[in-house]
Amino acid sequence: YGLLPMEVHSEQGCDVISRLKVRINEVYTALNMIDYGLDNLPGGPLMVEGFTYIPHRFALGFAEAPRGDDIHWSMTGDNQKLYRWRCRAATYANWPTLRYMLRGNTVSDAPLIIGSLDPCYSCTDRMTVVDVRKKKSKVVPYKELERYSIERKNSPLK
Numbered sequence: 001y002g003l004l005p006m007e008v009h010s011e012q013g014c015d016v017i018s019r020l021k022v023r024i025n026e027v028y029t030a031l032n033m034i035d036y037g038l039d040n041l042p043g044g045p046l047m048v049e050g051f052t053y054i055p056h057r058f059a060l061g062f063a064e065a066p067r068g069d070d071i072h073w074s075m076t077g078d079n080q081k082l083y084r085w086r087c088r089a090a091t092y093a094n095w096p097t098l099r100y101m102l103r104g105n106t107v108s109d110a111p112l113i114i115g116s117l118d119p120c121y122s123c124t125d126r127m128t129v130v131d132v133r134k135k136k137s138k139v140v141p142y143k144e145l146e147r148y149s150i151e152r153k154n155s156p157l158k
Contacts, residue, residue, distance in 0.1 A: 003040070004033045014101075016116040023066075053080050065090050067118050089123035 009025040011018035058075040068090030077083030130137045
């Protein structure tokens with residue numbers, strides 16, 4: 001990123017219109033960065049020959065996504081396949097700020113304020129049930145929760 005023509009945008013207001021102005025300016029900056037990157041793409045091979053696989057290694061990757069930092073942690077297994085993976089979507093970091101953004105505003109402003117964060121509800125929609133006594137955990141898939149919410153019997157939480 002050091003060689004890319006980057007511009008940091010900010011606004012003085014702490015409101016929805018300020019966040020919108022920053023987002024619009026960031027789009028233009030991102031487009032300029034893409035143009036510059038494509039025009040100055042270095043030559044050379046795309047793949048490295050002679051790669052040696054080492055199991056149980058981990059990697060951390062992060063990028064600036066439209067909603068903020070997007071972080072992925074992964075670990076490989078014995079068979080050159082993914083063994084563990086953890087994703088932290090930007091929406092997780094944005095949720096705690098809402099209590100301050102909503103303070104002093106009307107209820108009718110809430111959807112606009114929340115929407116200005118562009119939250120990804122599905123990124124944070126997951127559930128793990130932990131039975132402390134049995135020392136077991138179970139991930140409840142969305143379809144099972146949906147089924148229970150309709151039928152109201154045979155709870156997946158039992």
